[in-house]
Structure formats: structure tokens, C-alpha cells
Amino acid sequence: MTYAHSPLTAALLHSLVPVVLPPEANDLADDVVAHVALTMGALPTNFRRALITGLYGYDTLAVAWAPGGRRRAHQLPADLAEAYYVSWEHGPTPAHQQLAKGVGQLIKLACYEHPAMQAALGYTPAAWIDKVTRRRLEVYGADIARQERSLIEPDPLRPPIKAPRAREVV
Amino acid sequence: MVALPRPAVRQERIPAGVTTRDAIHGELVLDADVVIVGSGAGGATLAAELAECGLDVVIVEEGRYYTTRDFTADASAAVRALYRDGGASMAIGDPPVLFQEGRAVGGSTVINGGMSWRTPERILDRWWREAAIDGVRAKDLEPYFARVEKRIHVAYQDPESIGEDNHLLKRGADAMGWKVIPNLRNQVHCPGSNNCAFGCPTGAKQSALVSYIPRALHFGARLLSDVKVDRITMHGKRATGIVGRVVGADGRPGHRVSVRAKLVVAACGAIQTPALLARSGVRSPSGRLGHNLSLHPNVKLTAVFDQPVRGWEGVHQAFQVREFEGEGLLFAAVNIPPGILAMTSHPRGAALHALMQDYDKTVVAGMLCEDTSTGRVRTIAGRPQAFYQLAEFDAHKLIRGVALLAELLFAAGARRIATPFAGVPELTSADDTRALYAHTIPRRAMEVVTVHMMGTAAMGSDRARAVTDGHGLVHDADRLMVCDASLFPTPIGVNPMETIMALATRAAAHILDNHHQFA
Structure with missing residues (x-):
């Protein structure tokens, strides 16, 4: 507004x-x-x-x-x-x-x-965020990638009623 | 079905399956198996589970789609963008209670602290016993909790992410001999940027935005952002879809959007859901729609120490003090940015400066109170308005909690503490905390806030006392479900996100097990 x-x-x-x-x-x-x-x-x-x-x-x-x-x-x-x-x-x-x-x-x-x-x-959060974001990716990159992959791995709650819809690209 | 219009220029940052207002150039009509209003803890979880099993799901979200790179340390800009009503929503009562709702794809999971706790067993037993809900006890919900915890990666913090404010809280609890536990949070190696409430800028917090929503989209769900649902369409008592309007950049309503569906789910939180149902003409035979509002009233203390604390360097709420859980009190360290700390503090002028100039030596500690009073959401001119009167019993509990938390902070080395009570001088010693009990503190002097709104479409097997059945299907309506914290029959005394997600997973199982009913 x-x-x-x-x-x-x-x-x-x-x-x-x-x-x-x-x-x-x-x-x-x-x-x-x-x-x-x-x-x-x-x-x-x-x-x-x-x-x-x-x-x-x-x-x-x-x-x-x-x-x-x-x-x-x-x-x-x-x-x-x-x-x-x-x-x-x-x-x-x-x-x-x-x-x-x-x-x-x-x-x-x-x-x-x-x-x-x-x-x-003395409040400098942006610098802190930059620093820890970089460090996270450097130290834990493999774990982060593993979680990202797991988010799209099939693990249906029940046997699928039908195949999931094909992704409709907008 | 009318196909989604294609934007002239592909928006690189918006994933496939998401349609924003920029891509809607005329009236839009969609068909789906399930339409879900709201993309937070309940809506996103349900959408992902149903889409993966082949149902055609459309999620409709009033807020914008943001990405991790949109989230910065600019707290007030984040509040204006991510919070409904710029964070100024208020339950009218004595005292008025300021509450916050997320309004963005991912809902309030985008702005919460990420605490991920299972519903306490005593609460589930109470729901089973008092609301006669089958299949809701701890052993029944175990597989749903486990599934949610895997999906959103519930874990303890890496030690290096814990900042000095949280170490001081733990030191104080240890000195008092009180039970203090590490917090479980939905995060992947959260580095402690302490920006949870303004959108996680590292992507570590596994909010619905970066967990269940991408999963739902991957399995074919469609998401419309920037669309405010006006009402659920009904044919008699049967829900048939939704109609709404695109929310323009200036906040004005734009093109009309309709989704026709075999099942309609309201998952827009305990304030918006009862209003949406009421606007749609849904009447609960219980007469309880909008009633039973619980808030988990929160207050904060501002404690100044001698040494630098730099509370913004380290994770939000690494620990919870659980010593008084039986009384319905939880304590945690909750660093907040200077603007918001100043705004919610009583002093002004030079006294405000005296408080704020020690900002880098400050621990802000918060307290959650499991409330016994309930309020109500009324729908006035189509908009929800919450009313809530803090019970005397709960007001005394807040005073006791503040005194206990102040004792803890003094035990940790605090030099002075500002309380959430207007007119009460700063505390300078543990003796002062005991004097708090002698003060007459009127409720209107209490600065109370909350982010946990619950209970306004409560589930239960008795249609004369509950709005929905034990799975969230609205009594006396057909093909209409509620899937958010509105369902809680009582407050739960802990952070509600995981409970909402577990109930949503359970609701998905119920829909899939009975899908012929919704065909």
C-alpha cells in the first residue's frame, strides 16, 4: 500500500x-x-x-x-x-x-x-550473516546437498492412487 | 480446465508450478482434486503428501513468493513484507495482545523460530479423553511425527552456532539447578544468523517454503501466490471450490480466481480460517466456530550484563528452560533487533537511550505461558477480529514467570532487568524480583505478544461441542476440511509447528485411505 x-x-x-x-x-x-x-x-x-x-x-x-x-x-x-x-x-x-x-x-x-x-x-548483523552463511556452505556443503536431494526423493505416505502429475511448467 | 497463462518473460527465481500475480492477466479458472487455502505448516504438508500420491492439488496463498536471497537483516522491511498487517495485528482485550501471522508462501513457518517439538503426551491424552478423538495419542501419532521430523530435518544445533545470550541463559538455569534442554529445530546446520523471524537468509531453517512446498511442486502441485480467497463456494452443505482475487502490488483486488475442487481445505491459521468459513456461510452446529482461541501469551525481559553479549551472533533459542513446564511456563533467549526492542520497551527519551546504548550487552529472554483463558475470533465486515481477555490466573502466572526468569538472569550475572510491566522500575537484584509479587500490576500494564494462535475450529467427535471431526473434516458440511492450529482443542504448551504438520500428515493419510469419498 x-x-x-x-x-x-x-x-x-x-x-x-x-x-x-x-x-x-x-x-x-x-x-x-x-x-x-x-x-x-x-x-x-x-x-x-x-x-x-x-x-x-x-x-x-x-x-x-x-x-x-x-x-x-x-x-x-x-x-x-x-x-x-x-x-x-x-x-x-x-x-x-x-x-x-x-x-x-x-x-x-x-x-x-x-x-x-x-x-x-555496534549492531552489525549483515556482516555476521555473510560470514556464517559462507562458513556453512564451506563446512557442510555435502550435508546440505543431501537434504536438498531428499526433499524430492519419492517416499509416498500411501501407495499412490495414480502417478503424480507431470510438472506443469508455467 | 483453463490452462495457466504463460508470462511474457520467465521469472527465473520463481519455480515451475508457482503462478504469481505477474502471470495472471485475466480471470483464471482451475480444476483440481484438492484446493488448499494457505501454504504454511498445515497447507504445505498436506499438499506435498497428497500430490506425491497422485492427487491434483492447487495451493492458494495470499502472500508473495519470496526466496532465501530476499531475506536480509532489514527487520522492519521484512515485517512489512512478510507479516500480515505489518505485524500490527491485535487481539482486543485487557491487555491488548499483539500477534503475528506470516503472509507469504510458507506461511508463519517463514517467520517462526523453528522450534520443533512433538505435542506433549499429557496434551494428546487430554484431547483423546476430553474431545474423544481416536488415534491421536502419542503412540498413534509417532509415525507422523517421525515422518515430519525427517522431512524438515529436526535436529539439535551445531555447538558453534550457539551465541553468548543462550550460553548465559543456560548458565543461569544451571546455577539455579533448573532443567534446561537444547532446542530441537528444523534446520540443516543452521549457522546462527539469528534472523529467523525475518526470513532465514542462509536457507538453513527448513520452513515450508524450502521443504514441503518444493516437494509439493516437484510432485505436481500448483501454487497460486498473491491470491486472497474471498470465500469457499458451497452447493448446499458441500464445498465445491474457492473464489478469490489477485492481490495487486498496491494491495487492491485484481483479477478473479476460481478453483473448482472435490475437496476444499482451509489452512490459513487460527485467525483467518474461522473468518473464511464464516464468510462462506459455514455454520457449525456446535456454535463454536471462532471460539476457544488460545494464544500462549508471551512476555519478554531485557537484561543488561557487564560483558559484550552480541545477541545477534548465534542461533535464536538454542535452549529452553523446562523447569516450570508443569505450570505451563517455558523460558528461552530470543534476541530481537534494536528497532523492535525499542518499540516494545516502555521507556522513552533519555531512559530509552540508557537502555538501548547497552544493546550489545543485552540478553532478551522470553516466556511462553500455556493459557487457561480463551478468546474469540469474530468476523466483522468479512475480516477477522480477535478478542481475548487474559484471565487473572494467567496474569498471576505471567508475574510469577517474569520473577522466576529474572532470578535466572541475575544468577547468570545480569546487572539490571527491564520487565514487560509498565510502571515497574528496572530490577537491579534478585531481591527486587521477589518484590514483584508485592506490586499490584494491572493487566493493562503488561506488554503481551504472541505468535501461537490456536483452537478456533477445534476438532472433536461430538458435533455439539466441536467444529470438526478428529481428522479436521467440518461437522455438518461435506468435503470441507480444516488443517491448521485452529484444530487444537486446547493450547499445547510448546511451539505448535510440528503438531500442525503431524496432524496434516495424519489428515493426508485419512484422505488417501478414503479417497473414494472425495472422488
Whole structure:
């Protein structure tokens, strides 16, 4: 599914990056917001619509939040943005809490899937996978080939009712 | 029969017998002896066994066909591609339970950890006794288990593939004097790339994608990928085939696909199967279709050690701690990538950074809980929605399990442990674990996930209490079978793949022994 943030959703997510993530991730905000779009594109349509509606509610209800000075959430300065998010995190209904948690999860996923963050953590799985894949083939090639052959050796569960169908090449 | 259309350009990586959406340019109508909806542990196994004995089998899979070389360490891309709903499926309840289903050729076997355990004898005895299913006790299933184990190469790990996170788990269990056993996995010299949940990039894991599916194709089965089945066609109470639509690259429905068959098998898992049957107008006289959902609730702990662990270097779940199996609790080390660890952890901001900066010193340990509560899959506007309420008893069991697992991790040398409970501070000593019992931990504060959904079309001989008979044939319907974890009358307390495959093999034997009924 192709999905792109509206300008409002993107602005709101940008404003939430410093709230959810450590300062080390501030420079990655554009990439984080873009990654959230990829994840939202994979969500079921109804779920995504509900999330977008929730984000819209989060943004507009900030106007009625007394400390916010009648500003929308994406317009709040950092300290008030944090306080407003906390008011939802511990909000009066499960819907408030789930929305804060859900959007936080999307942002956290995007941040720590970023190659720069993973490199900073020393997380290097691709190199490890390459190394052990090569070693497996070198050391155990014969066993691997034997299993692959066994997968197509006849071993019928019951006497065949008729000969297996000739392979129909697509 | 309408022949499958030929693509303009042969897709080198797609094996003969597989038709993807790129090769379907108009309405497609096929005839077959058996049509199987779903290509995972149940569907692929059944297809291979039937095709080898000469039946004309068509497998219909909603997901894409991927090859081993498509699988990489890009976890979030894999989740978007291989997991239904981008991995965001959720059972509504207190707490909500996030669950994952594979949506690809090979089904959830492509994204599981590869644990291959026979159904515990006590569970099979219970099925025999309570659901009155003949031929399901351990001695009856022995030849089917053995056959599956040979096909998917169930074996212990080579020692060099076991990483430090698993050694620490074992060291902790040994220090506590607890029973810990090496895991049996469906693998051929798995080198421990620890990417099981995102598709095995080495081809070592013998998922259905690289075992039963190639075998089924070799013996003449045909596979349609990227086709979502809308409903099973019925003539009265007799199933006559399926109709569906090609799933386009943009997710939109495309050309219509029909398969007419003498036997229809629903093998799309415990969430999708009851919805498919309900959409098709199948009514169980038991009224139990979609009920009896068990989940094996899972929680995880994140333990930070002083020394480097590098949990991604070594196999996923080399050991299982079985000391508390009698209580329905299993423990294992389950390294997960940083993005997913961060996503499923409670802290944010600087506290999140404090947790994540020690990622290379982290052991993530998971716990499987055999649940006593059951939920339900309802079909709403044609889509399944799971509902599940964690029982108080199971919630207490989760707390006890977390405390026990934390004790083990401290015994292994952990310095601090983050729990799956929001609002509970990090544990810094074994004393803290005992204090867990004193905390009031509301269920909604628990971060619960699962990959084991079971029981929503349960088998049993009594049509007033079960959806299918002991072989998976739907009561009060003709030529309609279920072949996945929906069949389990109860949760099984261990990883379900091998049970599903053994039941599928047994179902194949039943079909072949009674093939005249399906002619």
C-alpha cells in the first residue's frame, strides 16, 4: 500500500520526535518521520485511518489543554509538547493511552531501525550473516546437498492412487 | 480446465508450478482434486503428501513468493513484507495482545523460530479423553511425527552456532539447578544468523517454503501466490471450490480466481480460517466456530550484563528452560533487533537511550505461558477480529514467570532487568524480583505478544461441542476440511509447528485411505 503523510501528520510526528526519542536522534527526525510512513503503509486500512484520526484528535485537542495557550500540539514548544504527551500517556481513557503508546512505538521503531543508530549501537548483523552463511556452505556443503536431494526423493505416505502429475511448467 | 497463462518473460527465481500475480492477466479458472487455502505448516504438508500420491492439488496463498536471497537483516522491511498487517495485528482485550501471522508462501513457518517439538503426551491424552478423538495419542501419532521430523530435518544445533545470550541463559538455569534442554529445530546446520523471524537468509531453517512446498511442486502441485480467497463456494452443505482475487502490488483486488475442487481445505491459521468459513456461510452446529482461541501469551525481559553479549551472533533459542513446564511456563533467549526492542520497551527519551546504548550487552529472554483463558475470533465486515481477555490466573502466572526468569538472569550475572510491566522500575537484584509479587500490576500494564494462535475450529467427535471431526473434516458440511492450529482443542504448551504438520500428515493419510469419498 502506498501511503504518504499529510503535511499536518508529518508536522505532528516531527514535533513528537524529541518527546519520544533521546536527543541523539534529533538529527534523524526527517528519516524517522519517513520510516513511520512506511510502517503506516503496511497497516490495515481501517487501522491506519483510525490512527490518523487519533493523531488529528491529539493535535486539535491541544487547543483545549490549558497550559498549551490555545495552540495545536504540533505548534507547542518542546517542554509543553512533552507535558501534553504525558497527559495522553496517562490519559483518562484507554484510547488516550493506546494512541500515545502506539505513535511512540512507531517512532521508536523508526529510530532504532535507522542505520546510523544501529551503527552507533555496534549492531552489525549483515556482516555476521555473510560470514556464517559462507562458513556453512564451506563446512557442510555435502550435508546440505543431501537434504536438498531428499526433499524430492519419492517416499509416498500411501501407495499412490495414480502417478503424480507431470510438472506443469508455467 | 483453463490452462495457466504463460508470462511474457520467465521469472527465473520463481519455480515451475508457482503462478504469481505477474502471470495472471485475466480471470483464471482451475480444476483440481484438492484446493488448499494457505501454504504454511498445515497447507504445505498436506499438499506435498497428497500430490506425491497422485492427487491434483492447487495451493492458494495470499502472500508473495519470496526466496532465501530476499531475506536480509532489514527487520522492519521484512515485517512489512512478510507479516500480515505489518505485524500490527491485535487481539482486543485487557491487555491488548499483539500477534503475528506470516503472509507469504510458507506461511508463519517463514517467520517462526523453528522450534520443533512433538505435542506433549499429557496434551494428546487430554484431547483423546476430553474431545474423544481416536488415534491421536502419542503412540498413534509417532509415525507422523517421525515422518515430519525427517522431512524438515529436526535436529539439535551445531555447538558453534550457539551465541553468548543462550550460553548465559543456560548458565543461569544451571546455577539455579533448573532443567534446561537444547532446542530441537528444523534446520540443516543452521549457522546462527539469528534472523529467523525475518526470513532465514542462509536457507538453513527448513520452513515450508524450502521443504514441503518444493516437494509439493516437484510432485505436481500448483501454487497460486498473491491470491486472497474471498470465500469457499458451497452447493448446499458441500464445498465445491474457492473464489478469490489477485492481490495487486498496491494491495487492491485484481483479477478473479476460481478453483473448482472435490475437496476444499482451509489452512490459513487460527485467525483467518474461522473468518473464511464464516464468510462462506459455514455454520457449525456446535456454535463454536471462532471460539476457544488460545494464544500462549508471551512476555519478554531485557537484561543488561557487564560483558559484550552480541545477541545477534548465534542461533535464536538454542535452549529452553523446562523447569516450570508443569505450570505451563517455558523460558528461552530470543534476541530481537534494536528497532523492535525499542518499540516494545516502555521507556522513552533519555531512559530509552540508557537502555538501548547497552544493546550489545543485552540478553532478551522470553516466556511462553500455556493459557487457561480463551478468546474469540469474530468476523466483522468479512475480516477477522480477535478478542481475548487474559484471565487473572494467567496474569498471576505471567508475574510469577517474569520473577522466576529474572532470578535466572541475575544468577547468570545480569546487572539490571527491564520487565514487560509498565510502571515497574528496572530490577537491579534478585531481591527486587521477589518484590514483584508485592506490586499490584494491572493487566493493562503488561506488554503481551504472541505468535501461537490456536483452537478456533477445534476438532472433536461430538458435533455439539466441536467444529470438526478428529481428522479436521467440518461437522455438518461435506468435503470441507480444516488443517491448521485452529484444530487444537486446547493450547499445547510448546511451539505448535510440528503438531500442525503431524496432524496434516495424519489428515493426508485419512484422505488417501478414503479417497473414494472425495472422488
